[in-house]
Amino acid sequence: MFGLMNEPHQQSAAQWIQSANAAIDAIRDAGATQKILVPGTYWDGAWTWVSSDNDTVIGNGVVDPLKNYAFEVHQYLDSDGSGTSASVVSANVGVQRITEVTEWAKATGNQLFLGEFGVAQNTTALQALDNMLNYMHQNQDVWLGATYWAGGPWWGNYMFSIEVANGVDKPQMDVLEKYL
Numbered sequence: 001m002f003g004l005m006n007e008p009h010q011q012s013a014a015q016w017i018q019s020a021n022a023a024i025d026a027i028r029d030a031g032a033t034q035k036i037l038v039p040g041t042y043w044d045g046a047w048t049w050v051s052s053d054n055d056t057v058i059g060n061g062v063v064d065p066l067k068n069y070a071f072e073v074h075q076y077l078d079s080d081g082s083g084t085s086a087s088v089v090s091a092n093v094g095v096q097r098i099t100e101v102t103e104w105a106k107a108t109g110n111q112l113f114l115g116e117f118g119v120a121q122n123t124t125a126l127q128a129l130d131n132m133l134n135y136m137h138q139n140q141d142v143w144l145g146a147t148y149w150a151g152g153p154w155w156g157n158y159m160f161s162i163e164v165a166n167g168v169d170k171p172q173m174d175v176l177e178k179y180l
Contacts, residue, residue, distance in 0.1 A: 001034055001035045001036070001037055001113075002027055002032065002034055002035070002036045002037065003036075003037040003039075003072060003115065004020055004023050004024075004036065004037065004038055004039060004072075005020075005023075005039055006039070006044075006115075006116075007039065007043050007044045007074065007116075008039060008040075008041045008044070009041060009042055009043045009044075011041055012041065012053075012057075013040065013041050013042075013052065013053045013054055013056075013057035013058050013061075014053075014057055015041075016040075016041040016058065017057055017058055017061040017062070020038050020039075020058070020061075020062065021061070021062065021063045024036055024038075024062070024063065024064050024069070025063075028064065028065055028066060033066060033068065034068070035068050035069060035070060035144075036064065036068065036069040036070075037069070037070055037071075037072040037113050037115065038058065038062055038069050038070070038071055038072065039071070039072045039073070039115070040052070040054030040058045040071065040073065041054065041058070042054065043074070044072065044073055044074045044115070044116075045073065045074060045075065045081055046073035046074065046075040046097055046098045046101045046112075046114070047075060047081055047097035047098070047100070047101075048081075049071075049073055049100070049101040049104065050100045050101060050104050051100075055101075055104055058071070059071065059104070059108060059110065070110070070111035070112060070113050070144055071105070071110055071111070071112050071113070072112075072113045072114075072115040073098075073101060073112060073113070073114060073115065074114070074115055074116035074117065075094065075097050075098055075114060075116075075117050075132075076116075076117060076118065077089060077093045077094050077097070077117075077119060077125065077128050077129075077132070081097070083116070083118060083149070083160070086120035086122065086125070086159045087120075087122070087124075087125075088119060088120075088122075088124050088125045088128045089128075090124070090128065091124055091127040091128050091131055092128070092131055093128050094117075094128045094129065094131055094132025094133075094135070095131050095132055095135045097132075098114075098132060098135065098136070099135070102135075102136075102139050102142055102143070105142040106139075106141070106142055110142065111142055111143075111144050112142050112143050112144065113143075113144045113145055113146065114136065114143065114145070114146035114147070115146070115147055116147065116149045117129075117132070117146060117148060117149060118148060118149040118150060118160030118172075119160060119172060120159040120160060121159075121170065121171045121172065126171055126172065126174075126175055129172065129175045129176075130175045130178070133146075133175065133176070133178070133179045134179075136179075137179055148162060148172070148176060150162070151163055160172075162176070
């Protein structure tokens with residue numbers, strides 16, 4: 001898969017779709033046939049996909065001669081959806097925040113990819129993660145997959161890191177492994 005960009009946010013959807021389509025044209029002109037992940041703008045939030053104009057402008061505006069693309073969205077579970085807090089709103093917040101974009105994708109025949117998500121190690125966060133991933137699993141017809149944020153030794157003690165510490169997996173891995 002090709003991912004066009006991580007979290008465009010300084011341009012409107014109308015401006016972004018022009019750039020996205022230019023990139024898709026260049027990728028296809030080079031002979032590539034892989035699926036292309038197209039993000040929305042406004043930080044690419046799943047929970048704002050429909051309330052912004054990502055659904056109408058980006059969702060209706062992609063031009064791919066191969067029709068081999070999916071929409072990439074991101075979703076964090078803290079109060080403002082930014083992924084800057086270890087606390088989550090509730091055990092059901094993930095499901096609540098991705099339901100509308102899931103329903104939109106089903107209604108429009110589109111596919112989705114969750115390009116960023118992460119939680120801390122507290123009980124509510126882990127339950128919210130499990131609930132959200134289970135919901136995505138139940139809706140595999142639109143959800144192609146997901147990439148967790150973040151892994152790798154450079155993250156140190158970062159609250160969302162799933163890097164093994166002293167030979168022991170982080171608690172988030174117990175949840176993630178259920179959906180591999």
